[in-house]
Amino acid sequence: MAKTKAKSKPKAKKTKTRKTPGLDMDFISMKTLSDLTVEKRINTILKKVKEGHMVVLDAALDADEEAKLVTATMHGIDGEFTGIEFCTLEKSNTMAVNVLMRLLSSIFRASITKPGLTFVGPSYLIEKIKRDPDAFYVSTRRKN
Amino acid sequence: MKQFIRKLRGLFNRLFGSKREIRLGIYGEPNTGKTTIANKISMDWLGEPVGVVSEMPHTTRMIQKKEHVEVKAGNKTLNMNLLDMPGLATQVDYKQFLKYKRLPSNPGSNVSFSDLSVSALKKIAKNKEIKLTAKAKKATILKKVKAEVKDSELSALAKELKIKIKAKKITGKYVQSEAKTLAEEATKAIIEAIKWLDNVDNVIVMMDSTKDPLTQVNIMLLGNLEAKGIPVVICANKTDLPKAKPAAIKDAFPQHPVVEISALKGTNLDELYSTIAGQVA
Ligand SMILES: Nc1nc2c(ncn2[C@@H]2O[C@H](COP(=O)(O)OP(=O)(O)O)[C@@H](O)[C@H]2O)c(=O)[nH]1
Numbered sequence: 001m002a003k004t005k006a007k008s009k010p011k012a013k014k015t016k017t018r019k020t021p022g023l024d025m026d027f028i029s030m031k032t033l034s035d036l037t038v039e040k041r042i043n044t045i046l047k048k049v050k051e052g053h054m055v056v057l058d059a060a061l062d063a064d065e066e067a068k069l070v071t072a073t074m075h076g077i078d079g080e081f082t083g084i085e086f087c088t089l090e091k092s093n094t095m096a097v098n099v100l101m102r103l104l105s106s107i108f109r110a111s112i113t114k115p116g117l118t119f120v121g122p123s124y125l126i127e128k129i130k131r132d133p134d135a136f137y138v139s140t141r142r143k144n
Numbered sequence: 145m146k147q148f149i150r151k152l153r154g155l156f157n158r159l160f161g162s163k164r165e166i167r168l169g170i171y172g173e174p175n176t177g178k179t180t181i182a183n184k185i186s187m188d189w190l191g192e193p194v195g196v197v198s199e200m201p202h203t204t205r206m207i208q209k210k211e212h213v214e215v216k217a218g219n220k221t222l223n224m225n226l227l228d229m230p231g232l233a234t235q236v237d238y239k240q241f242l243k244y245k246r247l248p249s250n251p252g253s254n255v256s257f258s259d260l261s262v263s264a265l266k267k268i269a270k271n272k273e274i275k276l277t278a279k280a281k282k283a284t285i286l287k288k289v290k291a292e293v294k295d296s297e298l299s300a301l302a303k304e305l306k307i308k309i310k311a312k313k314i315t316g317k318y319v320q321s322e323a324k325t326l327a328e329e330a331t332k333a334i335i336e337a338i339k340w341l342d343n344v345d346n347v348i349v350m351m352d353s354t355k356d357p358l359t360q361v362n363i364m365l366l367g368n369l370e371a372k373g374i375p376v377v378i379c380a381n382k383t384d385l386p387k388a389k390p391a392a393i394k395d396a397f398p399q400h401p402v403v404e405i406s407a408l409k410g411t412n413l414d415e416l417y418s419t420i421a422g423q424v425a
């Protein structure tokens with residue numbers, strides 16, 4: 001616990017004094033992360049989320065990776081970082097994978113079609129995620 | 145490999161009719177009724193409760209075990225160790241606890257650091273040979289004791305040292321420092337519950353039928369259980385409420401048996417027992 005805290009301290013400060021009032025969205029190809037170990041991959045994602053970014057990957061995390069993501073998140077929770085909201089869509093050949101992300105608090109509206117994907121965001125920025133079998137809808141909260 | 149051992153064990157039991165107890169983990173999101181069902185099963189068959197039920201999420205912050213629970217399911221007997229798990233979540237905000245009234249903690253059982261007075265902490269420090277300065281403040285003592293004593297040994301230690309835990313006053317809400325302690329305990333509990341997915345034989349996944357079942361936590365939980373080859377029964381709980389829509393749970397997870405129950409009223413538990421019994425080799 002203490003270790004994680006020490007490491008994330010500068011990041012936490014950055015969250016507080018962010019310059020841009022809008023949303024930061026990072027779209028990352030799984031290819032760039034595939035050389036890393038699962039732990040490092042998850043840390044890379046979490047680091048961005050702790051900075052207040054929404055992260056979208058072009059592949060779905062598997063069940064084990066999801067559990068590791070939640071475990072790493074729990075280790076990182078302190079007074080400032082309250083956790084994540086995330087959503088994975090699995091590769092599907094039978095269904096047309098259709099993703100529509102509604103970001104209510106900003107003008108942002110994007111639709112991506114990929115065989116699998118993962119969305120991770122800081123919980124304080126996400127009002128709720130509503131999911132269907134083949135889509136999910138993200139409603140964000142306005143930053144104070 | 146784990147799956148292989150599991151299969152071997154099943155085969156062994158079938159061959160020799162072993163009465164090995166199954167470890168039945170009760171998993172799910174916070175507030176779905178996990179402790180309520182654990183208590184109901186344990187009260188019905190053992191005559192004693194497992195843990196504290198409350199409307200506050202993350203009330204169960206330590207895995208609660210009840211051993212040797214023997215349940216009749218039709219013409220079968222289920223021997224199990226009940227494991228009431230902390231609720232799984234992807235976020236824990238300490239502020240959520242500020243709006244709840246302090247729980248009257250079961251004196252002595254499930255002692256948490258926030259229950260301890262300065263003198264109790266000093267007693268533990270002495271027992272553990274932790275050096276303290278005469279002027280050490282409560283926060284300092286707490287920090288030092290926490291570094292030496294695990295949450296899980298606290299209850300036993302308190303008992304051993306005859307530390308009296310006062311039942312907390314029901315009046316008054318949690319204050320900030322207490323809320324932060326609760327949040328820290330809740331995050332550790334979630335990590336522990338996830339680890340235990342490797343140690344359970346069968347699992348009940350509790351869902352609140354009045355809520356949307358398609359959450360990432362449920363999907364992650366079922367995905368992990370499926371990958372590990374652990375048999376699952378989903379309980380569509382709280383069917384006593386008019387808003388309950390157990391059909392939504394069946395639609396969302398057609399790959400698992402769904403039993404509609406009310407843990408509170410004790411409805412349909414026979415079907416739950418026989419479904420579990422059917423999954424035990
Ligand atoms: N109406 C209704 N309420 C329930 C039922 N089961 C649990 N509850 C309530 O849901 C809340 C959370 O219950 P609890 O067992 O502590 O949930 P846990 O966090 O999953 O262990 C409490 O207020 C319970 O009384 C049920 O079958 N019907």
Ligand SMILES: [Mg+2]
Nearest residue numbers: 178179203204
């Ligand atoms: Mg509970």
